Amino acid sequence: MNANIVIIGAGISGTSIAYHLAAKGIKDIIVIDKDYLTNGATGRCGAGIRQQWATKMNCIMAKKSVEFYEKANQTLGYSHDIEFKQEGYLIVAVTPEEDAQFTKNVELQNYLGIKSRKITKEEAKKIVPHINTDMFISATFCPTDGHINPFKANDAFYQAAKRLGVTFYFHETVQSIQTDHHRIVGVTTDKRTFQTTKVINAAGGFAHEIGLMAGVDIPVYAEKHEILVTEPIEKIQGPMVMSFGKNLYCQQVPQGSFVMGRGTPDALHNHDITSSWEFLDEMAKTVVSFLPIIGELRVIRQWAGSYNMSPDRQPILGSVDECDGFYVACGFSGHGFMFAPITGLLLSEIIMNEPTTIDMAELCMNRFKNQKTIEVEKSVV
């Protein structure tokens, strides 16, 4: 079979890229996924949407993505609702270092047009009345951050892409990528072979393995992150509450449940996504110390997913020097869901040889060849 472009992965990066390319009139786009729709990191994520970052690139990508998501139901012609709840992110500083860093972060964010602000503990308590103010020094708040339903958002991109003629193959695994003199010539799955000159690696946790199939060693790895959800109750909390220092994020989703997660220190670099009792213990202790009333809620389910980690915790996007026709959209380091709209737009611009909305110098894989300029994003759980 012939294909103009083969996209590997139908998570939200892959579906957004497919949609943006198809919307520009590209035909014969194929998306391959090894399991059901939204089986990977997109459907396992914490569903948060935030613009409060410490690096300029992450701020810009997040802001552009929020602007897309605000109109996504209409833009994508979605008959359901992606459930964008914009009630903010409250990020607490737990050390003097964080307090100082957050002042700088807010300056950067405001300079880039993000309406975040530094607030006192008392102001934080007005926004989240059940927060334990003994646990932090100060906080930052951005009212336009929030929550989106990842299943619905991915479904919205998927349906819009399908309507524009994109073909999806689910439950089909890519087994090899064929190259000829460092040029892409085809992709073989467990069911068929596609002749193509362009492959986009949007494989999330498996991005490194897909890269190797094309002879490209992408500096990313998969790392397990765990998460849980409680029984639903009436609405008591608007914003996401987050702490980098204490390793916590927790928000009440529109359906009433609280979704919360934390990273596992020293997690192995592998594809393990099993749930652990250690996470349950640490998560319970952390969340109850910050939000004591949440202790009254029953945990009903826990799960895990893979972050695809890059060296500077910023995504790796675009073409690569090692192989012509091979494009990457990976290394999101836990933030691929909230950046999906700009990911799709940038990849479509690169593939169409259009000027890019954002300068790609700090996003392309080449940036790691000049190590001096690397600025590592610290605002990550």
Next chain:
Amino acid sequence: MNKKNIIICRCEDVNLEQVHELLDQGYTTIEDIKRLLRIGMGPCQGKTCGLLLQQEISRYLKCKTEEVPLAKVRPLVTGVKLKAIVEGTK
């Protein structure tokens, strides 16, 4: 009986008509339908609706019930209060 009045998932209040709408759109696995309708995501964790949904899918696809995979089983077995977990770690 009106399909809207046949409740498949009590925890998340999902009816048979909603299930059939998704089946008609091509979402034919329990994992797909769970994610779009929240079937099986409530406090009972699919103990009731999982089997009902499996039967509906098998009828729709005209295959044997056991050929329709059930959703992945996730911990916990039953709801436990977060503060009880905190107490238990002391």
